[in-house]
Amino acid sequence: MEFFEAVKKRYSYRGKYRSSPVARGDLQKILEAGLAAPSGCNTQTTSCIGLDDPELIRSVGTLIKSSAVTVAPAAICVLTQRKPGYADVYFNVQDYAAAIENMLLAITALGYASCWIEGQVTGDPKIPAEIGRLLNIPPEYSVVAYLPVGVAEGEGKRPRYKPFAERAWFNGFGKN
Amino acid sequence: MEFFEAVKKRYSYRGKYRSSPVARGDLQKILEAGLAAPSGCNTQTTSCIGLDDPELIRSVGTLIKSSAVTVAPAAICVLTQRKPGYADVYFNVQDYAAAIENMLLAITALGYASCWIEGQVTGDPKIPAEIGRLLNIPPEYSVVAYLPVGVAEGEGKRPRYKPFAERAWFNGFGKN
Numbered sequence: 001m002e003f004f005e006a007v008k009k010r011y012s013y014r015g016k017y018r019s020s021p022v023a024r025g026d027l028q029k030i031l032e033a034g035l036a037a038p039s040g041c042n043t044q045t046t047s048c049i050g051l052d053d054p055e056l057i058r059s060v061g062t063l064i065k066s067s068a069v070t071v072a073p074a075a076i077c078v079l080t081q082r083k084p085g086y087a088d089v090y091f092n093v094q095d096y097a098a099a100i101e102n103m104l105l106a107i108t109a110l111g112y113a114s115c116w117i118e119g120q121v122t123g124d125p126k127i128p129a130e131i132g133r134l135l136n137i138p139p140e141y142s143v144v145a146y147l148p149v150g151v152a153e154g155e156g157k158r159p160r161y162k163p164f165a166e167r168a169w170f171n172g173f174g175k176n
Numbered sequence: 177m178e179f180f181e182a183v184k185k186r187y188s189y190r191g192k193y194r195s196s197p198v199a200r201g202d203l204q205k206i207l208e209a210g211l212a213a214p215s216g217c218n219t220q221t222t223s224c225i226g227l228d229d230p231e232l233i234r235s236v237g238t239l240i241k242s243s244a245v246t247v248a249p250a251a252i253c254v255l256t257q258r259k260p261g262y263a264d265v266y267f268n269v270q271d272y273a274a275a276i277e278n279m280l281l282a283i284t285a286l287g288y289a290s291c292w293i294e295g296q297v298t299g300d301p302k303i304p305a306e307i308g309r310l311l312n313i314p315p316e317y318s319v320v321a322y323l324p325v326g327v328a329e330g331e332g333k334r335p336r337y338k339p340f341a342e343r344a345w346f347n348g349f350g351k352n
Contacts, residue, residue, distance in 0.1 A: 001178070001179050002177070002178060002179070003177050003178070003179045003182045003281060003282065003285040004205070004209065004282070004285065006179045007209050007212050007278060007281075007282070008212065010212070010214075011214075012214055024346070027346070028340075029180070031340070031344040032340060032344075033183050034344075035337065035340065035343050035344060036183050036184065036186070038186075038188055038277075038280070038292055040294065040295065041295075042335040042336075044337065044338055044343065046343070047343045047344060047345075048343070048344045048345075049345050049346070049347070049348065049349060050344065050345070050346045050347075051346070051347055052347065056347055056348075085295060086295065089295055089299065091294065091295070093269045093270060093273070094269060094270075094272075094273035094276075094294070095273075096270075097269070097270040097271075097273035097277070098273050098274065098276065098277035100274065101213060101214075101273070101274035101277040101278060102183060102277060102281075104214070105179060105183075105278075105281070106179065106180070106183070109179040109180065116214055118216065118267065118270065119216065119217075119261060119262070119265055119267070123265065135347075135348050135349055136348050136350070138349065141349070160218075161211065161212070161220065162220055164204075164207070164208060164211065167211050167220065167222070167223045167224070168207040168210075168211060168223060168224045168225070168226065169223075169224075169225050169226070170200070170203070170225070170226045170227070171225070171226070171227055171228065171229045171232055171311075172225065172311050172312050173312045173313045173317070174312070
């Protein structure tokens with residue numbers, strides 16, 4: 001899919017998914033896109049676990065209280081390592097956000113839908129701890145987000161965006 | 177450009193730029209791609225100022241002590257508003273990182289080069305304050321990053337990436 005088309009088509013899908021599977025090759029391409037994102041001082045603080053085992057997906061999914069987590073045939077669990085870029089300056093949040101955005105666009109480009117689920121994962125420390133136990137994640141990694149992946153059953157509701165002129169300008173704040 | 181090609185081609189360019197201008201329409205498309213990124217609870221905390229005024233670009237560029245800021249014909253100044261997604265939970269760092277990643281990919285897809293400059297902008301509070309003065313940015317917005325935009329004069333050095341198997345797995349940590 002053309003890049004700008006993928007950007008336009010991507011949105012946070014909170015509906016049901018079809019049962020048609022996500023090919024392992026597609027899941028790999030999505031993960032590769034995530035890892036290709038830049039990271040502060042090239043620290044590569046982001047890691048990912050692709051899920052396509054239905055039992056695991058059900059177990060992880062029941063831990064996350066989000067309307068966007070209906071059972072999808074695949075999912076991605078996003079991990080971060082809190083390593084400084086330099087001195088005591090950390091970019092790992094920016095790093096995983098850029099990786100997630102790459103993956104959401106890749107998911108869209110391959111004809112799937114997803115939703116960036118973060119607050120419902122990290123809001124209660126028990127949830128990442130439980131996910132960590134299920135997926136054998138070492139303590140130096142933190143679970144920060146969850147992305148279901150699958151073919152959308154229907155069309156979801158797109159959020160309203162403010163007009164361009166309220167958020168972007170040229171050569172000075174408020175100038176169009 | 178095809179989405180996965182843009183992901184593969186994008187890298188942090190730290191070389192010189194050709195003087196050939198960036199069309200205003202291209203700069204607008206890049207900004208639009210940035211604003212199309214998701215934001216936590218759709219708070220749309222990211223704003224951007226596109227720069228194509230050579231005098232302004234020179235003035236802003238001299239404030240930022242980065243080897244990646246050689247004079248480019250255009251640039252983007254990225255702003256954030258620290259507004260909570262809900263309660264006291266903030267996603268504005270994730271929001272602007274996703275917007276920046278969209279813009280870096282858009283820049284690549286249109287045949288330009290760029291580099292995500294953040295630490296050299298925010299590391300010294302005098303720098304965003306000075307940029308804010310130059311661009312009339314209100315105090316409720318913070319300058320968080322700067323992206324030069326232009327045609328690369330040559331090929332830059334690409335960072336080394338860890339192999340896939342060291343950063344991504346299937347159905348459990350470390351499992352391939």
